Amino acid sequence: MDVRLRDVAERAAVSVKTVSNVVNGSPRVAPDTRSRVQQVIEELGYRPNLSARHLRQGRTGIIAFAVPDLNVPYFSELASSVIAEAKQRSVTVLIEDTGGDREAESAIAQGLSSSLIDGVILSPLALRRADLAGAGRVPLVLLGERDYAKASDHVVIDNVAAAREATAHLLELGRKRIAVIGADRQETGRQRVIGYREALAAHGVPADPELMPVTGEFTRATGAEVMRRLLELPEPPDAVFCFNDLLALGAQRVLLASGRRIPEDVAIAGFDDIEDGRYATPSLTTVAPDKTQIARLAVTLLLDRIETAEPGRQPVLAQAGHELVIRESTSADRTKE
Amino acid sequence: MDVRLRDVAERAAVSVKTVSNVVNGSPRVAPDTRSRVQQVIEELGYRPNLSARHLRQGRTGIIAFAVPDLNVPYFSELASSVIAEAKQRSVTVLIEDTGGDREAESAIAQGLSSSLIDGVILSPLALRRADLAGAGRVPLVLLGERDYAKASDHVVIDNVAAAREATAHLLELGRKRIAVIGADRQETGRQRVIGYREALAAHGVPADPELMPVTGEFTRATGAEVMRRLLELPEPPDAVFCFNDLLALGAQRVLLASGRRIPEDVAIAGFDDIEDGRYATPSLTTVAPDKTQIARLAVTLLLDRIETAEPGRQPVLAQAGHELVIRESTSADRTKE
DNA sequence: AGTACTCGTTACAACGTTGTACTGAATTCA
């Protein structure tokens, strides 16, 4: 069986509470008592029972991180950052895979998952604003969607600026027909389209709707399929800006298979800076959100929200940084004209 | 505050225990009482407090899945499978990232992580046999290393056969100089080398130690670096068998950058069947362990072990299936000679 | 009619922890 406070107390000839005080570093303990107890703790290998502690104080020290798909590298990388950040604050992270399912996301936002979590960081995919209506049962931080501003704390990056910078980079290579893959109904996509248009406008390049085809899921397969369609246009693109790296890798594969050179014939930029992109051939230019900072902000906001339970508190918006990382898929280019 | 059994009991005018019996589906409840209580439960939105339940019965319904690095696609894919499998058994999975650190792995094997987990599925990287000596505090299932057979339940695949099949496939393409990347001191690597040698012997091809260079971590970077060294050999390889897909993708990148064609000049096979390999250019031939089956076996063994706490029970070895998946990196080949 | 059994329900205690209120001793102050 497990060692309990009581076992330690008996062996050290003190009360249970004194041992508890030592464990929790309460100041009301004499130095020699403390060291004696400390020693017995190590001898017996005592570890506090978290369930009992939770039962007593209403906290588990566990937060959930819910993502649409753990196999999407961006999310697994983000999960690693969140876990690392939480560990620093001695909090445990439970990874939850929603499958991008709206109901699952909604359930999590309402705190319907296990009752043993103190709060949730949720990266929504299908969630609608209305699904947050009944929320508030559990402290919640949302990632990535500016749309929910008034409903909950959230952490975003400046998608408009990021997309603008990436597009500007492609324009500065002399490209005129810059396609976009990933411009779908999601708020994130919409933001990035705005940045894309802004950059085009600033360079006096007209926006061609043909270059912004409808997209499905953000997978390599979609990227490949959409790229194939783009290549069939009477006037195909000379650059592609994909709204995530997976789309870009899929598109890249089609371009290479079709015999085109990257970046000479078509330049490619992605979004997310996943590890795969760094090792692709050619390596992928991409917008790199500061995942470490996102994780830190999300955990900080969540713990704040957990600690101060006052319900009236206004939702907070935190913005993390990003950076355009230029790699072979755009850089080896000789500017034309 | 949260709804408690007591609240439900008061509203339904029964005792707390009766509500508990309804919640737990105990048969000793009259049908009309049951439905009345059921209704109040839904009305109030009661959810059991897992910590209290655990405190009472010594189980949390949480198992941990510890991997060396969640960003390695093989592990994140496996994690998804484990989570899915556990969900079916209404068990929650806590993902633990050991960083491949021997101490962290050892700590987990001894059950030193949070005291709130019922058991651990551990995919070890640096763990030594001796580290398992003090184990047994927590039910444990190991993945992948046949080495620990007598110390703990474990799930493996037939690495020898898998490596033999992959090597045979390369040999049947007419390749004679088949390099191996990933033949390091780890038990898994050793097993695969055995299969590799068996296949060579069966085809009467001599094994050249130069074609089995020392390897470091199983990353794209290592794959790339080792491939570069292999290309500098006086007689470079005409095929490469990498012991994981990341190594293969790194090697592939170097080959393409050096102007060689895959598979015409050099054929490549990997191991793990991660998603990246399916979308690489060219797509990667690989050994696909049956991840779903691995997850199912691991969860089953672990729950078994948790339920029957008798300490005398012998460790179980379970073997999951695998399959050689042939893709472009070896198949478009015209057999030479 | 009395005993034995079954059934549905209940009261109580306990899981391991910690906050509150308390105690007794040592120390400080007037």
Next chain:
DNA sequence: TGAATTCAGTACAACGTTGTAACGAGTACT
């Protein structure tokens, strides 16, 4: 020297749940 204050440590209760034992009311058997 007596009163107030500080300090170290303790006893008790409670968090929400469930296993055990016990209960009274029927029902079945003799």
